[in-house]
Amino acid sequence: MDDGDFAFQPGNPPLTYPRYSPVFHRLRLPAAASATRLRRPIHSMRKPQPDLIAFSLLLLSCALIAWTGTAGPVFAESFWTGLEDWQTSIAAVIALLAAYLAARPVYRQLAEQRRQSAAAAVSMIVKAAVSLEEERDIIRKAVDDLRIDRLLWEYDELSWHDIYSSWPEDAFGLMTVCDTALRSVRLYAERNPDASATQRCRVEAIAALEQLRAGLTDLVTIMRQQTSGLSYEEGEEDIPVKEHQTRRQEVNVKDERWRIAAHGLDIALSMEIANVWRRIRQLESIAIGAFE
Structure with missing residues (x-):
């Protein structure tokens, strides 16, 4: 033992x-x-990677093509003699299959990059949409605040000696609204210098606001000229009496022009906002892989 x-x-x-x-x-x-x-x-028991399979098929196709070109048909004088005419075609098919398998990871990577790019673009374009919406709100607020019907009625119907101190203040308040709207619209116009329908509407709205403000300034000057007097030492000048009525009628035209221009800008902004949000929804679909 x-x-x-x-x-x-x-x-x-x-x-x-x-x-x-x-x-x-x-x-x-x-x-x-x-x-x-x-x-x-x-x-060690995993399946071979697609890249290895593609490389193997590509190597096999190259071997078949090289053999056919140097040693003649692989299947000659054998049971598979009938396939000798198809050796080149078979090698080409194998090469195409190898190329397809090799390209699949590349396509997946490109699709992933496309989704990432779409996701990054969404945040930037959303900011553009929000900016357009803010601009439209500014225009709409200016239209609501610049209602001069009552101011013009007081100018035409009431005694200037009763309102000469309050009416100019009300007019100056409306001119301040014009100045605020002008600064905003000019800023948006500077940020969007390229020619477009929206930009043309901005330019028209700016011109209409400037004219309306000038018209209100003329009416204040005329009223002060006829009542409390102007500050000539500060550079103020009289408006000829024969132009008083003409300046008053021009304010109506300028007010109408402003409202038409504001309405056109509102429509242009709304259309651009709709287009931007439509693009955002498309990019969101790409980002979540809905188009894959």
Whole structure:
């Protein structure tokens, strides 16, 4: 009976062997081998990568083409003799298949880049849409605030000596509204220098506001000229009396021009806003992969 048999006899005390002992290695070898098998990498059983498959097919097609050009048909004088006329075509098909498999990761990467670009563009275009909406709100507020019907009625119907102190203040308030709207519209026009329908409407609205403000200034000058007097030392000048009625009628024309220009700008902005939001929705669909 050897040492190994004695070690496994019932009732015998367990034996301790040094690591250099042959018995130790004989007893430990199965466990070590089992552990080695358990520690075998899982990735060794994975399927080959598409890039490796594509490269293999491409290499096979090149080999077939090279063989056909140097040694003649691969299937000549064999059971597959009938295929010798198709060897080049088969190699071409294999090459196309390899190219397709190799291009698939590239297409996926391009699609992912397209989604990322769309997502990045959405945030920028949303800011443009919000800016257009803010501009439209400014125009609409200016239209609501620049209602001069009552002011003109007081100018035409009431005694100037009763309103000469309050009426100019009301007119100056409307001129302040004009100045505020002009600053905003000019700023938007500077930010969008390219020629477009919306930009043309901005230019027209700016010109109409400037004329309306000038018309209100003329009426204030005429009233002060006839009542409290002008500040000639500050450079104010009289308006000839024969032009008073003409200047008053021109204000009606200028007010109508402003309202038409504001309405046109409102429509142009609304159309541009709708187009921008339509583009945003398209980019959002691309970003979430709806078009893939």
